[in-house]
Amino acid sequence: MKKFSFKEIAVPAITLFLIAAICTAILAVTDSVTAPKIAENNAQTEIAARQLVFKDAKAFSDVKTVEEASYVEALDETGTVIGYVFTTSSKGYGGEIKIMTGIGADGKVTGMEILAIEETAGLGMNAKKDDFKNQYVSNTGDFTVVKSDAGENEIQALTGATITSQAVTDAVNNAVEIFRTVEGGDK
Amino acid sequence: MAEKKSLMKELTKGFLDENPVLRLVLGTCPTLAVSTSVESAIGMGLAASIVLICSNVVISALRKVIPSKVRIPAYIVVIASFVTIVQMLVKAFAPSLDEQLGVYLPLIVVNCIILGRAEAFAGKNSVLASAVDGVGMGVGFTIALFLMGFIREFFGTGTITISLINGGQPLWNSVFGENPILIFILAPGGFFVFGMLIMLANKIAEKKGKEKAQLHSCKACPMFATCTAQEKEECDR
Amino acid sequence: MSTLKPLLAILLTAILTQNFVLAKFLGICPFLGVSKKTKTATGMSLAVIFVMVLSTAVTFPINNLLVKHNLEYLQTIVFILVIAALVQLVEIVLKKYMPPLYNSLGIYLPLITTNCAVLGVVLLNIDNGYGFAQSMINSLGAGIGFLVAMVMFSGVRERMESSDIPESLKGLPITLVAAALVSMSFLGFAGLVENIFA
Numbered sequence: 001m002k003k004f005s006f007k008e009i010a011v012p013a014i015t016l017f018l019i020a021a022i023c024t025a026i027l028a029v030t031d032s033v034t035a036p037k038i039a040e041n042n043a044q045t046e047i048a049a050r051q052l053v054f055k056d057a058k059a060f061s062d063v064k065t066v067e068e069a070s071y072v073e074a075l076d077e078t079g080t081v082i083g084y085v086f087t088t089s090s091k092g093y094g095g096e097i098k099i100m101t102g103i104g105a106d107g108k109v110t111g112m113e114i115l116a117i118e119e120t121a122g123l124g125m126n127a128k129k130d131d132f133k134n135q136y137v138s139n140t141g142d143f144t145v146v147k148s149d150a151g152e153n154e155i156q157a158l159t160g161a162t163i164t165s166q167a168v169t170d171a172v173n174n175a176v177e178i179f180r181t182v183e184g185g186d187k
Numbered sequence: 188m189a190e191k192k193s194l195m196k197e198l199t200k201g202f203l204d205e206n207p208v209l210r211l212v213l214g215t216c217p218t219l220a221v222s223t224s225v226e227s228a229i230g231m232g233l234a235a236s237i238v239l240i241c242s243n244v245v246i247s248a249l250r251k252v253i254p255s256k257v258r259i260p261a262y263i264v265v266i267a268s269f270v271t272i273v274q275m276l277v278k279a280f281a282p283s284l285d286e287q288l289g290v291y292l293p294l295i296v297v298n299c300i301i302l303g304r305a306e307a308f309a310g311k312n313s314v315l316a317s318a319v320d321g322v323g324m325g326v327g328f329t330i331a332l333f334l335m336g337f338i339r340e341f342f343g344t345g346t347i348t349i350s351l352i353n354g355g356q357p358l359w360n361s362v363f364g365e366n367p368i369l370i371f372i373l374a375p376g377g378f379f380v381f382g383m384l385i386m387l388a389n390k391i392a393e394k395k396g397k398e399k400a401q402l403h404s405c406k407a408c409p410m411f412a413t414c415t416a417q418e419k420e421e422c423d424r
Numbered sequence: 425m426s427t428l429k430p431l432l433a434i435l436l437t438a439i440l441t442q443n444f445v446l447a448k449f450l451g452i453c454p455f456l457g458v459s460k461k462t463k464t465a466t467g468m469s470l471a472v473i474f475v476m477v478l479s480t481a482v483t484f485p486i487n488n489l490l491v492k493h494n495l496e497y498l499q500t501i502v503f504i505l506v507i508a509a510l511v512q513l514v515e516i517v518l519k520k521y522m523p524p525l526y527n528s529l530g531i532y533l534p535l536i537t538t539n540c541a542v543l544g545v546v547l548l549n550i551d552n553g554y555g556f557a558q559s560m561i562n563s564l565g566a567g568i569g570f571l572v573a574m575v576m577f578s579g580v581r582e583r584m585e586s587s588d589i590p591e592s593l594k595g596l597p598i599t600l601v602a603a604a605l606v607s608m609s610f611l612g613f614a615g616l617v618e619n620i621f622a
Contacts, residue, residue, distance in 0.1 A: 008256075011254060015253060015257065015261070016260060019253070019264055019265065023264055023265065027268055027272065030271075034276060034278065034279040037279040038275070038278045038279050038282075041279065041282050045282070120372075123373075
């Protein structure tokens, strides 16, 4: 049995504990400073994206829910509902893809923005380009992905990224579906 | 005077002669993973450099306080704290960079360069020398990442896009038109470009009469110090 | 069946299309360093699988605790320490109670602490919002993917020993070029999993 040596066991342990405690304290302070800023960033991205997908809207309602899906209403100057903004997601090649879709009261897509995407750079990431996103605009869905010669409600797949194109399209179709539920519920 | 000269040497050795990536072959994971574009490569280089400099300074300042028995866990705690601070700051003030680096940002904590420098340099040298060493190694890491990012983005997309310059638009039209050499920004391109850069660095080193870059699987690993004698022997085989 | 299908999809994705080494570039150090011989490559990989699955099992409840108390910012520091302590503990236990296993895996254990693949899989599980079963399967898949890449690559390297390599490429450069070719072969799996389970 070795004798308990204060110097060999306790001193290192206490030193290590002190270092860890100080580090944790510094982290807690940094977190309290940055956390509000991070939350604000996220909120701002959300608001900016809403405005991008629904350019005609002057204001947006609070978040509402229908059958577990949440959405916001797009309002004009007088506060009349002129459309909706939906946030939907699907599984892409590299992970979850989160998108925001604006749909007018007439059922036509007003815009689509990608909120989160982790696809292959140079291939799937091209989904963020306007050429791809604009294919959805003014169409009513349901969308199908084709490899060439896209017609109405057809989306031309990104070169080398069919899976990403399909995933984004699935998410938009989801939004269209929620739109139909919302509209159906109103009537 | 002599003091100044040796500090200068500590600073510049990391640029090429002891470049952490191209000569010491450390930190290969982030080098390959985030070098798909110049922007993310530089972002990673800077983030890792800040962590490296700060942890070098703190560890060097504490080198007489930390008992050698628990130095590795103590180093890890210090490094992980700085990584988390940098991560929070990036999230708050450069959210687009956070999106590009993703999981590789917290993974700076296991970047061999940082723990390696703590063990090999900061734990034994003065605060000033350690800070200078951190700057030199950080710049060397960033240079290597920039080279990788530039070559891969240039060939892979035909142009360079940096969001702070030119309003986030490509700096010029793709030189390959509609068909850039995509494979460069995919995984195989990363390995290939890295291999070619190591070859070039070897050539330059050879002219200076130095050895080729080698991957010492164990000696490069900062945990090597914790290995038992038997393990060290196994490893060298 | 319906609950098994998504789990199987996660497993296959982690092994083939999102291979940790060849697609995500995690664990490159051991991939290049310990892959000279198939025997050592296998030993290292088995140790990695073991530590990955164990770390996931241990960090999952810890993460729940952190989230509950709004301490997410401690994730990195807590996880790396837990993994380091776990590896040491496993080493001690193996040495004392299972010497044969220690002799075959033990020497790789210290190298695993700073292996970014282990911390990477733990962090990615959280990023993806996986539940416990999904996390475990993803870790297992990531580990098996590591094994597959290591064993394949060590085979390539053993062949290279006896081939005629241009002088300037000798050593690390040709190893990296070989890695590029191996990872190119994995690009062929793109879309495979999605189409099987579509």
